[in-house]
Amino acid sequence: MSDLKWYLIQSKPGQAQRAAQELTNQGYEVFLPTLTTEKLKAGKRVEQIEPLFPGYVFIELSELNSNWRPIRSTRGVARLVSFGNAPAVVPDDVVELLRDKERNQTVQVSLETNKPVNITEGPFKHLNAIFVEYDGEQRAFLLLELLGKWQRLSLPLTHIKSV
Numbered sequence: 737m738s739d740l741k742w743y744l745i746q747s748k749p750g751q752a753q754r755a756a757q758e759l760t761n762q763g764y765e766v767f768l769p770t771l772t773t774e775k776l777k778a779g780k781r782v783e784q785i786e787p788l789f790p791g792y793v794f795i796e797l798s799e800l801n802s803n804w805r806p807i808r809s810t811r812g813v814a815r816l817v818s819f820g821n822a823p824a825v826v827p828d829d830v831v832e833l834l835r836d837k838e839r840n841q842t843v844q845v846s847l848e849t850n851k852p853v854n855i856t857e858g859p860f861k862h863l864n865a866i867f868v869e870y871d872g873e874q875r876a877f878l879l880l881e882l883l884g885k886w887q888r889l890s891l892p893l894t895h896i897k898s899v
Contacts, residue, residue: 738798739798739799739800739801740765740796740797740798741796741797741798741799741825741826741828742767742794742795742796742825742826742827742828742830742831743794743795743796743797743816743817743823743824743825743826744792744793744794744795744816744817744824744826745759745792745793745794745795745807745813745814745815745816745817746791746792746813746814746815746816746817747791747792747793747812747813747814748812748813748814749791751811751812752768752787752790752791752792752793752812753768753787753812754811754812755793755810755811755812755813756768756793756812757812758810758811758812758813759793759795759807759810759813762806762810764795764796764797764802764807765795765796766793766794766795766796767793767794767795767796767831767834767835768787768793768794769787769788769789769794769834769835769837769838770785770786770787770788770838771785771786771787771788772784772785772786773785773786788834788838792817794826794831794834795807804816847867847870847876847893847896847898848867848898849867849868849869850866850867850868851866851867851898851899852864852865852866852867852898852899853865853866853867853876853878853896853897853898853899854896854897854898854899855878855880855891855895855896856895856896856897857894857895858891858895860880860889860891863880864899865878865879865880865889865896866878866879866880867896868888871890874892874893874894875890875891875892875893876890876891876893876896877889877890878890878891878896
């Protein structure tokens with residue numbers, strides 16, 4: 737039976753990716769859970785891959801067989817997360833659950849102009865509308881037919897989905 741356990745490393749600010757790469761280069765098994773998000777850059781929406789837990793990297797180590805010394809001096813690593821003098825152990829099932837979620841992650845498809853959408857929350861729930869354009873980073877303008885007239889409204893992106 738293996739005595740490998742998962743631990744948590746805190747990286748230096750903005751260097752989680754670098755820490756993970758450097759540790760991988762040294763032969764350690766690491767896991768940096770990521771999330772694909774859509775951001776507004778220079779007025780355009782772009783997909784970005786960001787760490788799910790900014791500033792933290794999971795590392796698999798053996799208490800008996802792993803060399804722990806190089807970890808502290810690795811580029812991008814700030815410290816090993818510990819409670820008292822003992823490094824904090826992350827349960828295997830937590831890491832496995834995060835890996836499963838990352839594997840099955842679906843990227844939200846960008847909404848297309850003049851395409852139908854369904855409103856999923858709020859007073860207009862279950863109504864169909866037409867996507868017009870993004871209203872900032874978190875909202876969208878829609879056209880909704882109410883009482884025979886088209887009304888323009890702005891709703892959070894979390895309240896709509898593509899049809």
